[in-house]
Amino acid sequence: MHRWVALAVGLFVFLVSLTGAALVFENQIDRVLNSRLFYVKPQGERLPLQQLLERVRSTYPENRVTSVRLAEGAGLSYQFQLSKRITVYVEPYTGQILGTRSMEQWEVGLARRLHLLHTRLMAGQTGERIVGVISFLTAFLVVTGLILWWPACILTFRRRGSWKRWNSDAHYALGFYTAPIALVMAVSGVIIAFGDFADPLIDRLNAEPPPARPTRVASTSNDRPISLDEASRIARETLPGAALVLLAFPEGARPIVAQMKYPEDRTPAGRSRVFLNPYSGELLLVESARQAGLGTQLHNLKRSLHTGDIFGWPTRILYLIASLILALLWVTGMFMWWPAFRARRKNRLAQRATVRETIGERGH
Known part of the structure; x- marks a missing residue:
């Protein structure tokens, strides 16, 4: 079962594993390839958010600004989203407009294409379901691989022996060490791909359902919106210790x-x-990750469990190595299967030839 499942989906596992390894650096890849939009030179204090907003509005009066994403670090730009699916990149220290990128340009970028290839095989919702099945079968391969590993308990490569022995030892040992992370990646991938079915089940773990998010507020024609800096101040005071990511x-x-x-x-x-x-800055609803129910906490964890972000760079590096090893296991597995397949095929042909000769002799 392990062999035939691996032969059936191994190439897909190889592809998803390699793209998953690359996506450990998804944001970094996008920033390097578009460095003129992302990277800035820190110089003093950042300008007020409202001032940056007015600069963007005056530069693109035909568009409505809908959000601003703040920089993760001192050397990164701010991103203002426009209503026409355009992102404006702004230097937060001087207000300089660094450039724009449309949603279409983002979709064809290398980082985004790697993401879509990994999550959907570039095939939309159907591709996402297929990746979910591949993730499930990957979990199956991990479990059956551990069962096959158990009798021999191979933990190292043997220094002496043929290349076939070395390849076999590598397959067993690397598979054993990678199994825990691979299993977490595979199971979380199944949950993400089949979220329509899994999410309602996870929601039931909350003691009570989360309150409904507000969608409308009362207003009059004389109401003026508060500034972005005021909204930022209220949000930070409401959840002290949390960084503001986006408004x-x-x-x-x-x-x-x-x-x-x-x-x-x-x-x-x-x-x-x-x-x-x-208009008033009144708090309408607060959703704190630190006070979330069990189900919501699991929702919050599933992505970081899948990507390796769970403990920052140490786990991201581990996931990178594990993803590369998963791809390598398909290669070592093929090297284990192919010689045996050729030998069995050769024996079957020899047996058939022997049978034909025997039948021929009896005929004479």
């Missing part, structure tokens, strides 16, 4: 949403939210 300010009487990130939250956008009345 979304939809059009009309809709709440401002501040996405917040605690130090222990390794996901890029953070898992905490603060909803504000855009």
